[in-house]
Amino acid sequence: MLNIAMAQMEVLPGHPDKNTARILSLIEEARKKRADIVIFPEMAVPGYLLGDTWEQTSFLQDCESFGRDIIAASHGIVVMFGNIAVDWSRKNNDGRVRKYNAFFTAQNGHLIQPDNMPYPYVIKTLMPNYREFDDTRHFFSLQKLARELGTTPNHLISPVSLKIRDTRYSIGCLLCEDGWSDNYELQPFEVLRQNNPIDFFVNISASPYTLGKNEKRNRVFGWQAKTAAAPLFYVNAIGLQNNGKTIYTFDGSSTAYTKDGTIHAVSPEYQEDLAVVSLDGQNQRPASAPPEPPIAHIYRALHYGIRRFLENIHMKKVVIGISGGIDSAVAAALYADIIGPENLLLVNMPSVFNSQTTQGLSRTLAENLGCQYMVVPIQQSVDHTIEQLENTPVVLLKNGAESHLHVSSFVAENIQARDRSARILAGAAAAFGGGFTCNANKAETTVGYSTLYGDQSGFLAALADLWKYQIYELADYMNQTVYQREVIPQGIMDIVPSAELSSKQNVDEGKGDPLKYPYHDYLFRSFVERWQKASPQDILEWYAAGTLEENLGCRPGLVRQYFPTAQSFIEDLERWWNLFTGMAVAKRIQSPPVLAISRRAYGFDHREAQNGPYYTRKYLQLKNTLLQQ
């Protein structure tokens, strides 16, 4: 019986040299484990999220060169791997050289040509072009190739046939999206299944982690294996890849499905793994652990993502400004766990507006973590800044007229926030030999409830794809499961969220943020994460129909509790929509990279323009009706 090695490797984007070295070593290992076939993920040689590196001729040549090394290493074992394939004689539609996202099968030093293909490799048919995916930008699809050749995709989509120990196998080879064809007019899996006897399927992927995605994949791929009555081997990469503004973890979770659609073997999340499974499903691996709550997966994604990101940018030390609030506390507990308390410097930066309560909670948190700690007051600097701004004469040189700037209390709030981050934290981080974090959550990020060059700055916004309720869940999880003691003081969980930038935000008087998280978390989520994004028109229609809470997924009764009248409801809606599509866009353009967790993270994943707020005709009509009632 055939033994198949699923090589769930860590792919380093943009480093074909290191990836190839890893592939060659895993081929050796698979050979030792008596595997007949070893399967590597999609784009295992170059990595996947490379931006315009795909436009460098020399990089493409380099990937080809390393690909030849891998092919040469296929003696006595069949090697299946993803790499970029270049046809130097043809062009893409942008005039650049022709590139395919390709699936190579090598045996005894030679590539095996799929039955009906003009190239010695399988070409990706379906090109995802949503969220982080930009396949259409760089890669020429099988569909376009078919049109160019005057044939059909159905003809070109064909199995790879090869002989192992005198038995011939027909293998259905798919690349990632080829197996997710729900909304495409062409279904590569179905074409393969219907036109050919297939012994087994292989889906090589570079599929980033998204909360809840693996459950869906098991349904879809399990169904495929069952329908075809053939085993399916899904091999995904682990790793951390980014497109600048958004950072994705690749969780692996490679899975072997038996011909009846059940799961035969699963590789662990975020760990390299070389699972050798038999084609007939005999040597079944122990069943995977019982299902965990979503927050456990989120924690693992954050932990792996932060650790790997720090390694990638060679950062060993981190500075976090802690306020005594929940976001910075969760960040501190996470980073302490990853880099060790001696490499973590927590800085508390009180002004006259910071309560003894939050200063005490900050200190307790730092003590619980046992990390480096310093207290740097900012009042003297803030006073000096305001004094300089207000007392320095401004002269209009065309006529000599003199005036003075006035610093309002709102302006003074932002001066405090920038003083903390751009003056103290940035300086402290550089002197400490590291970077400082941005602790913004997704609700704040949505409406720009933050100061640019202040608390909106940092080298990474690791929590910016988590809603406030997820931050609290994570705090609980850290205490109960990760540390198994109260690292984050209960007082931090209980205190009202507040920026403490003025006397109007006094936590001891229960005053804090203008965000009503139990409602706004869910309202904002509908703006960003729904597949067809919600806008004020949808919100108002649901409100008028009495189905708002149901549609948003928040607690029933909340809306009436927070907003007794239609007018107060509409004022709140417009206030946040104006910010979300206005100033918050400007802030996000300059904010740090976001670690993606949800099905729609900010950055490159949620495309937006500085076009200002807009209200549709229907919205304005409905608003009018509601206000007149």
Add this chain to the structure above:
Amino acid sequence: MLNIAMAQMEVLPGHPDKNTARILSLIEEARKKRADIVIFPEMAVPGYLLGDTWEQTSFLQDCESFGRDIIAASHGIVVMFGNIAVDWSRKNNDGRVRKYNAFFTAQNGHLIQPDNMPYPYVIKTLMPNYREFDDTRHFFSLQKLARELGTTPNHLISPVSLKIRDTRYSIGCLLCEDGWSDNYELQPFEVLRQNNPIDFFVNISASPYTLGKNEKRNRVFGWQAKTAAAPLFYVNAIGLQNNGKTIYTFDGSSTAYTKDGTIHAVSPEYQEDLAVVSLDGQNQRPASAPPEPPIAHIYRALHYGIRRFLENIHMKKVVIGISGGIDSAVAAALYADIIGPENLLLVNMPSVFNSQTTQGLSRTLAENLGCQYMVVPIQQSVDHTIEQLENTPVVLLKNGAESHLHVSSFVAENIQARDRSARILAGAAAAFGGGFTCNANKAETTVGYSTLYGDQSGFLAALADLWKYQIYELADYMNQTVYQREVIPQGIMDIVPSAELSSKQNVDEGKGDPLKYPYHDYLFRSFVERWQKASPQDILEWYAAGTLEENLGCRPGLVRQYFPTAQSFIEDLERWWNLFTGMAVAKRIQSPPVLAISRRAYGFDHREAQNGPYYTRKYLQLKNTLLQQ
């Protein structure tokens, strides 16, 4: 003879209400001018660069609703316009509702169905998916539709036939990229021309300004008109659209080509225009002005782009930190010209390292412009920051060990830069009621020769798509042509570029930036702007072959002059490549939006990931060879 009105309107992205109001008023105007047909640009109703607003159902409904108003206004005049078209019964490949980038033709209140189309509008066939273009992400192409319908694009691509004053016309309707088909396997223009008798062509576009693009378009479109022996009317929008990180001006320059391929009428750059031309080319407009130098076009793009951007974000006042160097001086001259000197506040912020020379030049510049001026020294604040960082004890709480941070001279340099921007300029801008600018040029932006939250910050980086040599050209142009007097003092042109952040950067001793602009401008340009991007391997191959200066386009002899040995050449190359693909990426992720001028601006136009520097095998071999010689 038919009269055709080319409505070069200003399109506001994301504001179909305002665009439709403008369209309806221009229809009226065209009717008064006795036009038979009035043509509006591509996506004239919704705008073009909208990001994920395309995913809002309510926005799509709204655009449809406004489209119906336009159709209803087509009595007595044929109205051609671009809008989004939605087929609510079908889906895109991402599972979202089906959207087409469509060309509508309305007459007497009804849409005219193209001869072989299943919809009453023309669908864009070629979907650009490079630089700022993301058509494939949002819009379903005619090619995909043909496949879905089981027919060919050649069958669906068909003229729009209509009768005006008892004569029947067959019109070839194209959307932007449909006319730029060089690298596509399908050529919509050729399909139309070869299959049908066409009376004239109409290309509606949403085509951003790029230096040199209009010359190419005149060649391509003039050739099309001549080949088809039919007039061609190219109607482009003006306006400012952005995708967050990069801001594009749309220059209009709508052009009528006669059937012999000559230019019949041209609308001015960046101005609304309703040119009425006759189909036979009789009422020729006065020939356009003599060709201008590229810097004149660049100036116009900057002037329009900055003005429009300020209007869009409702910003009337601007603060600029001026150092006595060329970049901030050019920025000051530009903004003074746009918003008036009374709305411009220049701030000079000396430390102990700033020379009397540059302080005097700053004052002279401000006097020449007659704007608001203030001098805010930073030394006291910088000293206080360093003192706080160095004297505050850092305690490792797990064992009580105490240590102190040390502020190196490099760390102190960045503290100065952040003190200026995040402390003074941000505060001054807020108190002045405006924003502050980022004055970085493209060479600095390429290698991150700047401080994050320092000189890398601001609300807009208007000069960040100009190389240093273009900044000098612009300074000359401003003095000679715009102001016609020496606004930017000659001393600023002559002084060595320097950050003046330490005694090692003393301008009076001729010490300044590590960048050798006459070479690095061109080296960096090859990394970013070449269609197939250059990497160290290409650079070293050219260097070894003695063709480097020729390939880069810089002055011959420079390389040997700057780098006497291969070793010094390679050290310089690696130094900047490491920064370009390393720390500079992290800085660009958080830098302000860039106003695009070149064929490849930073931001959304140049996709990049934080993947770190990489050197190919061939590069390493060649380097080895060169160093051993």
